[in-house]
Each structure stands twice: as C-alpha cells, then as structure tokens.
Amino acid sequence: MSLEVIILAAGKGTRMRSDMPKVLHPLAGKPMLVHAVEQAQKLAPTHTHIIVGHGAEQVEAQVKPLGAECVPQKQQLGTGHAVAQAMPMVDNDATVLVLYGDVPLVPAELMQQLVDQTAQGGLAILTVTLDDATGYGRIVRNQKGDIETIVEHKDATEQQRQIKEINTGILAAKASLLNAWLPRIESNNAQGEIYLTDIVAMGVGDGVNISHLQPQFPQQTQGVNDRLQLAELERWYQLQQANQLLRDGVQLADPSRFDLRGELTTGKDIYIDINAIIEGQVHLEDGVHIGPNCYLKDAHIGAGTHVLANSVVDQARVAKQCNIGPFARLRPGTVLEDGAKVGNFVETKKTTLGKGSKANHFTYLGDTVVGEKVNIGAGTITCNYDGVNKFQTTIEDGAFIGSNSSIVAPVIIGAGATVGAGSTITKDVADNNLAIARGKQRNLTTWAKPVKR
Ligand code: UD1
Numbered sequence: 001m002s003l004e005v006i007i008l009a010a011g012k013g014t015r016m017r018s019d020m021p022k023v024l025h026p027l028a029g030k031p032m033l034v035h036a037v038e039q040a041q042k043l044a045p046t047h048t049h050i051i052v053g054h055g056a057e058q059v060e061a062q063v064k065p066l067g068a069e070c071v072p073q074k075q076q077l078g079t080g081h082a083v084a085q086a087m088p089m090v091d092n093d094a095t096v097l098v099l100y101g102d103v104p105l106v107p108a109e110l111m112q113q114l115v116d117q118t119a120q121g122g123l124a125i126l127t128v129t130l131d132d133a134t135g136y137g138r139i140v141r142n143q144k145g146d147i148e149t150i151v152e153h154k155d156a157t158e159q160q161r162q163i164k165e166i167n168t169g170i171l172a173a174k175a176s177l178l179n180a181w182l183p184r185i186e187s188n189n190a191q192g193e194i195y196l197t198d199i200v201a202m203g204v205g206d207g208v209n210i211s212h213l214q215p216q217f218p219q220q221t222q223g224v225n226d227r228l229q230l231a232e233l234e235r236w237y238q239l240q241q242a243n244q245l246l247r248d249g250v251q252l253a254d255p256s257r258f259d260l261r262g263e264l265t266t267g268k269d270i271y272i273d274i275n276a277i278i279e280g281q282v283h284l285e286d287g288v289h290i291g292p293n294c295y296l297k298d299a300h301i302g303a304g305t306h307v308l309a310n311s312v313v314d315q316a317r318v319a320k321q322c323n324i325g326p327f328a329r330l331r332p333g334t335v336l337e338d339g340a341k342v343g344n345f346v347e348t349k350k351t352t353l354g355k356g357s358k359a360n361h362f363t364y365l366g367d368t369v370v371g372e373k374v375n376i377g378a379g380t381i382t383c384n385y386d387g388v389n390k391f392q393t394t395i396e397d398g399a400f401i402g403s404n405s406s407i408v409a410p411v412i413i414g415a416g417a418t419v420g421a422g423s424t425i426t427k428d429v430a431d432n433n434l435a436i437a438r439g440k441q442r443n444l445t446t447w448a449k450p451v452k453r
C-alpha cells in the first residue's frame, strides 16, 4: 500500500498582512510549509502534492527542491475542492494523508499513526480538545460516542458550539474513498465552500468506521492564522528544543531565552547564557561557553573556547581554547586557530588568525592571513578594498603591529617584523625589520599659546 501526501497551501493568509504567502512565514527560521513537508517525507510517500494558489511561484520555489509537486488551485473554493485538485494524480490504491501548510508542527510519528489507522475503516481524523474552540469545526458524536459529523463553527448551533473537541483538519483516508466522496460534496453551507469535512458524515452514511487520534500537545496541530499565533507557536517550539538540550546535558542559563533556528550539536560541559540565537548548523565542542546575547550561525567552535557577551560568529571555524569578544564580530570565512584571541569591536572577514595570535581591540581584518603568535595592536585596519577589487594581507609569525596602523593590501609583513604605531604600511616589510610610516614628531620650543584678545 502506497502513501501520497496532499498539503493544502493555496490560501492567502489575509490576517498576516504580508506580501509573502502565509505558509512561507518562518517558524524557527524555516518556512512553516517546509516543516510540514520535511515531517511528511519521513513517511517516505510516493508523492507529495502541494495545493498552491496565492503566491504559487514563491511557494513552488521553496518546495520543488524538496521533491514536492505543486498542483494549482485557481480559486480557493474550500478544503474539499483543494484536495480534489490533486486526486487525478493520486493512485486509487494509495492511502492519502492530508496536511495543512499552515500547521507546521505535526510530528512525523503522529502522521504515521494516523495513516496506520486507515487500515481499520479507511478514514482517520486528527482531533484535539481545546478550552476555546471558537472558529473551529466541531466533532459531533452520537450517544455512544461515535463520530457522526463535523460542523463548522459558522454552521453550528449554539449547542454544538459548546463542543470542545475540534477538527484539526488533518486526516488520512483511502484514495478510493476520497474519489467516491469528494465529487458528492456540496457547498450549501454558511460559507458557500466545498468543505472537506463533509466526507465524515458521508463515511458514517456509508458505514465506514471513522477512527480518530489526538496529539500529545495541542501545539502540534495548531494552525497559524495571524502573527500572534505564529509567535506563540514559535515560543512553544523553542521551549521544546531548549528543554530537549537541557535533557541532553547542555546547560542553558534560561530555556525561555534561547532560540535555535537550525541544528545544534554539542560535546559535554557546554554552557550557553541567555539570549543566544543559533542558526543553521552549529557545533560546539567540549567545554565551550557562550556568553549572553551571542549570535552563532553555521559555526564550528572548538573545545574550551569562550565566546563572550554580544558577539557574532557567522560562518566561521574556531579551534580550541580561543577567546572571542565581548562585542566581537567574526564574519564568513574567518578561521581562528588554537588559542587565538579576538577582543572587543574587532571584525574579521575571510581571515585566518594563527595559533596564539591576538587582535584584542578595535580592529578590522579582511582577506588576511595572520601567522602564529602575532600581536595586532588596537585600531589596526587592513585596507583590503580599493573600491573595486579586494586584496590580500599576509602577516607572518611573531610580527607585532603597533596600534592604529593602516595596512594597505596587497602587502606582506614578514616574520618577527614590527610596525610602529600609527603607520600606514603600503610596502612589504622584511622579516624582523621595523617599519615606521608616519609623520616625524617635532616639539616646537618657541611656540606660544594664543591669548584671548
Ligand atoms: C478548516 C476546517 C475546520 C478546522 C480548521 C482547523 C474545513 C471546511 N474546515 O477550517 O473544520 O477546524 O480548518 O484549522 O475544512 N485551503 C486551500 N484551498 C482552499 C481552502 C483552504 O488550500 O480552497 C487551505 C488554506 O490555505 C489553509 C487550509 O486549507 O491552509 C485550511 O483552510 P482554512 O480556510 O483556514 O480553513 P478553516 O476555515 O480554518
């Protein structure tokens, strides 16, 4: 028995007030729809059909690379109509899993359970019991407790509106049943829409046993209609991730002030202070400490390294026992070798800092290769850009760059060389030489201070 997934994603999402289709708004740094697609694909479906309408091209650009196929729904005539658009592409012997692109946190395991339940009768729905069920389709059961029908909020009687068990919209059904039911759905309801939910009453009429499941947490089936719901879901998801890291032995100062938008892998004895934002793929080796308010993106940080408060490490590779910050910014292409130090207000880009080298204060190093045990004085700038092209600076082992120097690339400063403070270096400096390139100091003995006239 094959599985096919249909994800509804044609709606506009008016309440988001956005030019971007709602399903592309990110949760934990990834479009909501991509969360749904990735979980669904863990079930290894033969096809994933995405029903697209508003912003179809934008949606397609996101999901095509994931191997999903887009099916246009020109007019959004209702959820039943949406599913019907994909059915001609679906194998009649398959089981169909229907998901919503704006319900991002359904775990794959729950999807699988729902699919497995179709073995019983052929239709399985995912329901959840909410304190406030306003706006949702209600699950109407008979005296015996069997599901009879789903009534949309707008069509429900006052009594039905008291029901707290709601339809999440997510369901699994045999394709053959959907093919029998979908053409029979009418739109004589409060919204004039073709309601997918009508198939439940049809199933009951046909004597099909309707199974149901509930999620472990209501957030797992929570849909997003506005930015408040998105923010609430984001906080819940972040807390789940943070709690999991704590359980896995990563010390977070405060799980409610931690954001992971990607994947974090760690060694042991990791400490992460408050307000860390971690994006992409980040690996922290044993004993790494991350100070408060740090941003780490696609970074590998070696054992025992400390990243102090308010630092940015973006697409950088940091070896062991390094010190970064406070207020440091490592930009893409930065490599710090063992024991290197980058202090406050230091920016590096496409730069390697060799073993034990230091740039401790107010410095820009771009397109620079710094050897071992080099000291870069405060205020040093590598002038790597002439407005058109970028050029390379090389500073060899043991060199000492005096404070406030401008090093105009391309240039090589030899091993053990010294650059006098305040120099503007435009020519190579040989090993062990002293380069001074600044105005000579003159002290005028005859000078008299001006007096007030
Ligand atoms: C739907 C369910 C309701 C359930 C609720 C859960 C129906 C009739 N009602 O209501 O029982 O409690 O979801 O959130 O199914 N979409 C399309 N094409 C369409 C219509 C919708 O792709 O023609 C997509 C939307 O983009 C959205 C999803 O389907 O992602 C749900 O549509 P929406 O209009 O939000 O349904 P609700 O009225 O919320």
Ligand code: CA
Binding pocket: 223, 225
């Ligand atoms: Ca909705």
